[in-house]
Amino acid sequence: MTSTATELVTMPRSGLPIARMRSVYRVGDVKRRLDKLPAKEHEQLRATYERMLERGCERFQVKPSGVPAMDHLYEELPNFVAVLDEVKRQLALCSDSRDALEITPMLLLGPPGVGKTHFAREIAQLLGTGMGFLSMSSLTAGWVLSGASSQWKGARPGKVFETLVDGEYANPVMVVDEIDKSGGEHAYDPLGALYSLLEHDTAGAFTDEFAEVPIDASQVIWVATANDERAIPDPLLNRMNVFEVRAPDRDAARTIATRLYRGIRSDHDWGNRFAPAPADDVLDAMSQLAPREMRRAWSCAFGNAKLAGRNVIEVRDLPEAQGRKAAIGFVQ
Numbered sequence: 333m334t335s336t337a338t339e340l341v342t343m344p345r346s347g348l349p350i351a352r353m354r355s356v357y358r359v360g361d362v363k364r365r366l367d368k369l370p371a372k373e374h375e376q377l378r379a380t381y382e383r384m385l386e387r388g389c390e391r392f393q394v395k396p397s398g399v400p401a402m403d404h405l406y407e408e409l410p411n412f413v414a415v416l417d418e419v420k421r422q423l424a425l426c427s428d429s430r431d432a433l434e435i436t437p438m439l440l441l442g443p444p445g446v447g448k449t450h451f452a453r454e455i456a457q458l459l460g461t462g463m464g465f466l467s468m469s470s471l472t473a474g475w476v477l478s479g480a481s482s483q484w485k486g487a488r489p490g491k492v493f494e495t496l497v498d499g500e501y502a503n504p505v506m507v508v509d510e511i512d513k514s515g516g517e518h519a520y521d522p523l524g525a526l527y528s529l530l531e532h533d534t535a536g537a538f539t540d541e542f543a544e545v546p547i548d549a550s551q552v553i554w555v556a557t558a559n560d561e562r563a564i565p566d567p568l569l570n571r572m573n574v575f576e577v578r579a580p581d582r583d584a585a586r587t588i589a590t591r592l593y594r595g596i597r598s599d600h601d602w603g604n605r606f607a608p609a610p611a612d613d614v615l616d617a618m619s620q621l622a623p624r625e626m627r628r629a630w631s632c633a634f635g636n637a638k639l640a641g642r643n644v645i646e647v648r649d650l651p652e653a654q655g656r657k658a659a660i661g662f663v664q
Contacts, residue, residue, distance in 0.1 A: 351393065356549075357496075358389065366382070376487075384545070394460050395433035399427055409450075412577060422435050422436070432551060433461075438575060439561070439574045440577050442559070450624070456505035462501040469513040496547055496552075503552060504552060511523070513563070523565070535550040589621075602634075606634065614633075
C-alpha cells in the first residue's frame with residue numbers, strides 16, 4: 333500500500349516529536365466497499381465504512397527530533413538496560429534523517445511481575461505515538477488481531493484495524509501481552525496475522541477480514557511479552573529481537589521501591605505526613621517483591637501505618653511475602 337505524507341512539522345527542542353501526516357488507507361477503497369453494500373444489510377460494516385470516511389485517512393506519524401532523554405527510564409527500569417540501549421541506538425539512527433521511526437519488533441521474555449508491560453507503556457509515552465494493547469491470555473479466536481468476516485454473527489474489526497482507524501497515529505506502539513499464552517481453535521491460529529504484520533513489506537497492505545480494506549500497518553512498533561519462549565513458533569521468534577528480562581537484583585529492587593514510595597507520597601496531600609524516604613529494613617523487605625507488586629504493597633503499608641497512629645512505615649505494615657505473591661494477611 334502506497335502512503336502519502338504532508339510536509340514535516342518540527343518541534344523546537346531536540347527530543348520532542350517531529351510529526352507528519354500519513355495515509356493509513358485509501359478513501360476511494362472505502363467508498364467502493366460502501367457503495368457495494370446492500371441497502372439494508374451489514375449495518376455494523378456500513379457504520380465502520382462511514383466512520384472511516386468521516387475521520388479521513390490521515391494519521392500522525394511521529395518520531396523524536398533527537399535522541400530523547402531516557403535517564404529516568406534507566407533509573408525506573410534498571411533490569412531493562414539492554415532493551416533501552418537497543419531502543420536508544422535505533423532512535424539515534426533515524427533522529428537526524430528524514431527516515432521514519434523504525435524499531436525492530438521486540439519480545440520481552442521473563443517471569444511475571446518484572447515490569448514487561450509497564451516497559452511497553454513507558455516506551456509508547458517516550459515516543460509519543462499512542463498505544464494499542466492486546467492480551468493474548470484472554471483470547472479464544474484468531475480474529476482479534478485481524479478481524480472476523482462480516483458474514484459471521486457478532487463479527488467486528490481486529491485490534492490492529494481499530495488502533496489505526498480509531499486512533500490518532502500511523503505508528504502506534506502495539507503491545508501483544510503474554511504472546512505465549514495465546515489460545516484458539518485448532519484450525520485458526522490466533523497468531524497467524526502476526527506473520528505478515530511483523531514484516532514491513534507485507535504489513536503495508538494488511539487487510540482486516542471484517543472491513544476488507546487494505547490498511548498500512550507498516551509503521552506499527554511491536555512489543556510482545558512472554559514468560560516462556562518455547563510456546564512461540566520459531567518463525568515469529570525470528571522476526572523479533574528477543575530480550576531476556578530478569579527480576580531486578582537487590583540494589584535495583586530497592587531503587588524501584590524507593591521511587592515508588594516517593595511517587596505515592598508526593599501524589600497525595602497525606603503523603604507530607606510521612607518520612608521523605610523509607611527505612612533500610614523496609615526497603616530490604618520490599619526488595620523481595622516483584623516490581624508490579626510494590627505499588628500495592630506501599631499503599632497497604634501507608635494505610636496500615638496510619639491506622640497504627642504512625643507516620644513512619646515499619647516492616648510489619650507490609651503485606652507478608654509468600655514466594656512471588658503478596659499474602660492477604662499482614663505481619664503483626
